[in-house]
Amino acid sequence: MRVVIGEDEALLRHGLQLVLEGGGFEVVAAAGDAVELESAVSLHLPELVVTDIRMPPSHSDEGLRAALRLRSKYPETAVVVLSQHMQRRYANELLSSSNGKVGYLLKQRIADVDTFLGQLRDVAAGGMALDPDVVALMVARAKRSNGAIRELTPRQQEVLALMAEGSSNSRIAAELFLSEKAVVQHTSRIYDSLNLPLDGESHRRVLAVMHYLSDN
Numbered sequence: 001m002r003v004v005i006g007e008d009e010a011l012l013r014h015g016l017q018l019v020l021e022g023g024g025f026e027v028v029a030a031a032g033d034a035v036e037l038e039s040a041v042s043l044h045l046p047e048l049v050v051t052d053i054r055m056p057p058s059h060s061d062e063g064l065r066a067a068l069r070l071r072s073k074y075p076e077t078a079v080v081v082l083s084q085h086m087q088r089r090y091a092n093e094l095l096s097s098s099n100g101k102v103g104y105l106l107k108q109r110i111a112d113v114d115t116f117l118g119q120l121r122d123v124a125a126g127g128m129a130l131d132p133d134v135v136a137l138m139v140a141r142a143k144r145s146n147g148a149i150r151e152l153t154p155r156q157q158e159v160l161a162l163m164a165e166g167s168s169n170s171r172i173a174a175e176l177f178l179s180e181k182a183v184v185q186h187t188s189r190i191y192d193s194l195n196l197p198l199d200g201e202s203h204r205r206v207l208a209v210m211h212y213l214s215d216n
Contacts, residue, residue: 001026001048001121002025002026002028002044002046002048003046003049004027004028004029004031004037004041004044004046004049004050005027005029005030005050006031006034006036006037006050006051006055006066007030007031007032007051007052008033008052008056010032012052012107013030013032014030015110017030019110019116020050020117020120023117023120025048025117028040028044028046029043029044029046031051033056033057034055034056034065037055037063037070038069038070045077047077047078047124048077048078048079048080048124049070049077049080050120051066051080051081051082052082052084052107061090063081064090067079067081067094067102068093075099076101077101078101078102078124078126079094079101079102079103079123080103080104080120080123080129081104082105082110083104083105083131084106084107086106086133088134088138090104091104091130091134091210092210095128095130095206095210096210100126100127100128101123101127101128102128102129103119103123103128103166104129104131105129106133106134119166122166123166127166127168128166130166130206132161132165135164135165136161138164138210139160139161139164139213142212142213148193148194151193152189152193155176156186156189156190158176159176159183159186159187160190162175162176163205163209164206164209169183169184169187196209196212
C-alpha cells in the first residue's frame, strides 16, 4: 500500500516512516508541511495519507485543513490524522465530513505498532478509526447529560464505545471476550435504546454513534 506522510518534526517523520515500512507499507513521500503534503499526494496519488494536525507555518490546524481538502479532492485516498493532544472538535470535523476512509488517532497509539498498523489498514479498506480517549471523553459527557446512555448496561456502554472507535463486530467480540452473536444482540439493543438508524456499513455506524454522542 502506497503512503504519503505529513509530519514537520524530522525525527518523528523518520520514525513513522520506519514503522510503516516495517509493516509492509510503501512510503512514497514524507512531507514537512501542508503545502508539500498536498503536492506529494497530487503527484503520487497514494492509497493512504498519514498526517499530523499541527503543521507549519502557524502550527495550528494546517494538517487537518489539508486532510479535509485531500478527502474532498481525492475521495478514494484514505486519510488518518494524528494529534499530540485530544481535540474532540477536530475528530468531529474530520469524521463528520466523510463517508469512510478517515481516522483520528493520538500519536501515542503509534507505540502499539501492530494495533496502529491494523487501524491504518482498516481505514484504507473503507473503515473509520477514532481514538479511544476521544470516545471515552464523549461517552462520559453524554452520560452526564443523557439518560438513555446511563440506562445502557456497563457491557452495552463498552460495546457502544468500541462501535464509536470503528471496531467491527468481530473485533468487539475479541476485545470483550464475547461471541459475535452476543455482540449483535448488544448492538441491536443499543440501536433500539438510542433510536439509532440500523446500518451494516461500519463507517455509517460510526457516524451514527458520533452524531448521537456529539448532540447529547
